[in-house]
Amino acid sequence: MKKTLGLAALTAFLLSGAAHAQQVTVKVGVLSDMSSLYSDIGGAGSVAAAKLAIADFTKANPNVKVELVSGDHQNKPDVGSQIANQWYDVDKVDAIIDVPNSGVALAVSQISATKNKAFVVSGAAASDLSGAKCNANTIHWTYDTWMLANGTGKAIVKTGGDSWFFLTSDYAFGHALERDTMAAVEKNGGKVVGKVRHPLNTNDFSSFLLQAQSSKAKIVGLANAGGDTINAIKAGAEFGLVKGGQKFAGLLVFASDVNALGLATAQGLTLTGTWYWDMNDANRAWTKRWQAERNAAGKFPTMVQAGVYSGLTHYLKSVAALKSGADGKAVVAEMKKTPTDDVLFGKGTVRADGRKVHPAYLLEVKAPGESKHPGDFYHVRATIPADEAFRPVAEGNCPLAKS
Amino acid sequence: MFEIFGIPSGALFGQLLIGLINGSFYALLSLGLAVIFGMLNIINFSHGAQYMLGAFVAYLILQYSGIGYWPALIIAPLVVGLLGVIIERVFLQWLYKLDHLYGLLLTFGLALIIEGIVRNKFGSAGLPYTMPESLRGGQNLGFMFLPNYRAWVIVASLAICISTWFVIERTRLGAYLRAATENPTLVRAFGINVPVMITLTYGFGVALAAFAGVMAAPIYNVSPQMGSELIIVVFAVVVIGGMGSILGAIVTGFGLGVVEGLTKVFFPEASNTVIFVIMAIVLLVRPAGLFGRRA
Numbered sequence: 001m002k003k004t005l006g007l008a009a010l011t012a013f014l015l016s017g018a019a020h021a022q023q024v025t026v027k028v029g030v031l032s033d034m035s036s037l038y039s040d041i042g043g044a045g046s047v048a049a050a051k052l053a054i055a056d057f058t059k060a061n062p063n064v065k066v067e068l069v070s071g072d073h074q075n076k077p078d079v080g081s082q083i084a085n086q087w088y089d090v091d092k093v094d095a096i097i098d099v100p101n102s103g104v105a106l107a108v109s110q111i112s113a114t115k116n117k118a119f120v121v122s123g124a125a126a127s128d129l130s131g132a133k134c135n136a137n138t139i140h141w142t143y144d145t146w147m148l149a150n151g152t153g154k155a156i157v158k159t160g161g162d163s164w165f166f167l168t169s170d171y172a173f174g175h176a177l178e179r180d181t182m183a184a185v186e187k188n189g190g191k192v193v194g195k196v197r198h199p200l201n202t203n204d205f206s207s208f209l210l211q212a213q214s215s216k217a218k219i220v221g222l223a224n225a226g227g228d229t230i231n232a233i234k235a236g237a238e239f240g241l242v243k244g245g246q247k248f249a250g251l252l253v254f255a256s257d258v259n260a261l262g263l264a265t266a267q268g269l270t271l272t273g274t275w276y277w278d279m280n281d282a283n284r285a286w287t288k289r290w291q292a293e294r295n296a297a298g299k300f301p302t303m304v305q306a307g308v309y310s311g312l313t314h315y316l317k318s319v320a321a322l323k324s325g326a327d328g329k330a331v332v333a334e335m336k337k338t339p340t341d342d343v344l345f346g347k348g349t350v351r352a353d354g355r356k357v358h359p360a361y362l363l364e365v366k367a368p369g370e371s372k373h374p375g376d377f378y379h380v381r382a383t384i385p386a387d388e389a390f391r392p393v394a395e396g397n398c399p400l401a402k403s
Numbered sequence: 404m405f406e407i408f409g410i411p412s413g414a415l416f417g418q419l420l421i422g423l424i425n426g427s428f429y430a431l432l433s434l435g436l437a438v439i440f441g442m443l444n445i446i447n448f449s450h451g452a453q454y455m456l457g458a459f460v461a462y463l464i465l466q467y468s469g470i471g472y473w474p475a476l477i478i479a480p481l482v483v484g485l486l487g488v489i490i491e492r493v494f495l496q497w498l499y500k501l502d503h504l505y506g507l508l509l510t511f512g513l514a515l516i517i518e519g520i521v522r523n524k525f526g527s528a529g530l531p532y533t534m535p536e537s538l539r540g541g542q543n544l545g546f547m548f549l550p551n552y553r554a555w556v557i558v559a560s561l562a563i564c565i566s567t568w569f570v571i572e573r574t575r576l577g578a579y580l581r582a583a584t585e586n587p588t589l590v591r592a593f594g595i596n597v598p599v600m601i602t603l604t605y606g607f608g609v610a611l612a613a614f615a616g617v618m619a620a621p622i623y624n625v626s627p628q629m630g631s632e633l634i635i636v637v638f639a640v641v642v643i644g645g646m647g648s649i650l651g652a653i654v655t656g657f658g659l660g661v662v663e664g665l666t667k668v669f670f671p672e673a674s675n676t677v678i679f680v681i682m683a684i685v686l687l688v689r690p691a692g693l694f695g696r697r698a
Binding site: 035036037038039040041043170196197198199201202203204206207208210211213214226227230231234235238239240244254256257259260261262264265299 | 411414417418421422424425519522526527528529530531532533534541547548550552553622623624625626628629632633664667668671672674675676
């Protein structure tokens with residue numbers, strides 16, 4: 001008996017000693033648009049999500065100490081690169097997370113690979129991040145253009161929307177979204193009858209809508225984002241596009257955009273997302289905590305912000321498993337090796353090409369009468385299983401996935 | 404139906420009309436700028452922010468006191484105009500004797516501050532503003548569907564532009580104003596309170612911007628950056644029309660709206676560049692602008 005107790009005491013001593021020795025410190029940076037058009041999609045809301053992830057993780061793993069910094073890339077790749085360089089070289093940041101704006105994200109991805117740090121993308125959309133421009137230090141977490149195009153495009157063609165007219169934002173993101181959606185539409189038996197490319201930040205869409213109306217296409221696909229999408233839909237409601245029998249397909253629509261449009265204008269709009277705050281109790285509970293952390297009771301988290309929480313949680317798990325965050329490539333490899341599991345996105349995996357896969361949801365904006373409480377935006381019309389939601393590895397041309 | 408350059412004439416008429424509607428906004432905004440520049444010699448770079456404020460005031464009074472669109476058309480310009488009066492009294496009045504650049508820098512800084520405050524408070528995604536019941540729906544003109552609201556935009560903008568032009572160019576008050584810019588000392592000698600007149604003129608110019616903002620609220624996204632996106636184009640309109648020329652601002656405002664509308668049909672990618680191309684050409688050929696007087 002005495003011996004057993006002694007052994008137990010010894011074991012406890014050794015364990016606590018071991019735990020003490022394994023104190024892991026890691027530093028992560030949320031790089032986002034803090035002050036401009038994407039700041040409601042990521043921004044301070046992403047920082048709040050990261051804080052929640054850190055709080056939850058360190059509660060369960062007291063031996064891990066996480067420091068958090070944040071920065072504003074102003075949607076400029078040069079500014080974003082400069083911050084990333086400084087964080088990695090001077091401030092000893094181990095990982096960068098979020099980065100809405102594909103241009104900035106592609107730049108930061110390069111830097112992370114050169115300096116062997118980890119990069120978890122939540123905010124950016126370009127599917128190239130896990131395609132031709134993938135690398136061993138980058139994980140694309142929340143969504144991408146292929147997933148948006150395929151989810152919305154396929155669903156709409158299948159419900160009879162087989163002729164399309166595109167309003168496309170005239171830069172890399174819009175072109176990628178248009179290309180991916182056209183492929184999805186044509187693959188499912190639909191056809192594209194016309195398109196018009198408008199400059200970024202177009203104020204008035206009435207002229208383009210008139211062209212869309214005279215094309216007689218059943219579906220007007222919006223391969224744009226933010227203010228452009230909002231202005232196009234507002235003008236569409238005014239010019240009787242929907243009353244005339246045509247329908248909008250919003251290819252990248254966030255909860256904040258729906259809020260800006262108002263349900264009366266946005267109702268019936270079909271879109272694809274990977275996370276919706278009002279879908280289950282776990283999400284709702286997390287949203288309450290997020291609102292308290294963000295100090296904004298009337299705001300609702302976007303999938304990008306939820307993705308920051310989920311992605312950072314998985315990153316921290318891998319750092320804890322390796323007991324170090326110093327080697328970015330090793331952490332990312334560990335993230336790919338272990339299945340993901342968190343309260344917001346559930347169980348999932350990270351593929352060899354850096355693509356995180358999880359189910360996607362086909363959402364439809366509710367009519368004002370159907371909305372029961374603030375933020376009650378969507379009907380969930382269908383769930384796209386994880387293995388269908390994202391581009392097959394073989395089609396992405398990612399060099400990592402070929403070996 | 405016949406075709407012009409491969410475009411059905413119906414579609415073309417539609418685009419012309421839409422160009423005219425967008426031109427209404429350019430005309431309203433450039434009118435305010437022209438009045439301020441013509442009378443105060445201030446290049447008012449915060450015009451876009453003041454336009455945005457107009458839309459936000461309309462949103463706020465609807466949200467918090469249930470005051471709808473029609474009263475907002477009066478209240479928002481008054482509120483924002485009052486803010487303009489304060490800005491003029493506190494800052495601008497000290498700059499008239501200095502180079503234009505000082506006024507430009509000050510108003511540009513103010514625009515950034517105003518925009519930043521609004522973004523901090525309301526976020527960047529924008530806010531919903533519903534259209535008044537009485538202006539919903541539209542008319543089928545045969546070649547296009549004209550929403551009632553757009554028709555109202557043209558009518559209101561034309562009415563404001565013409566009456567402003569009339570007051571400044573054809574009435575006694577306007578004569579005082581113009582005289583005061585030419586030679587303030589002499590006009591004061593006649594017993595007219597020039598500083599008050601100048602202050603009110605700035606307030607009026609700012610109120611015009613806010614009025615345009617309320618007009619825009621039901622059809623464009625009400626967001627903090629809505630003004631900064633538009634203001635550069637409007638400056639180009641003013642430069643083409645001739646700095647400080649009221650008639651120039653109105654005519655070029657409508658005219659460039661039409662040119663831009665046609666570009667959206669034939670070469671949409673260039674639709675936000677075409678105005679600057681025209682500006683460059685006009686500056687080469689007539690440096691004072693189409694309607695400007697040589698200094």
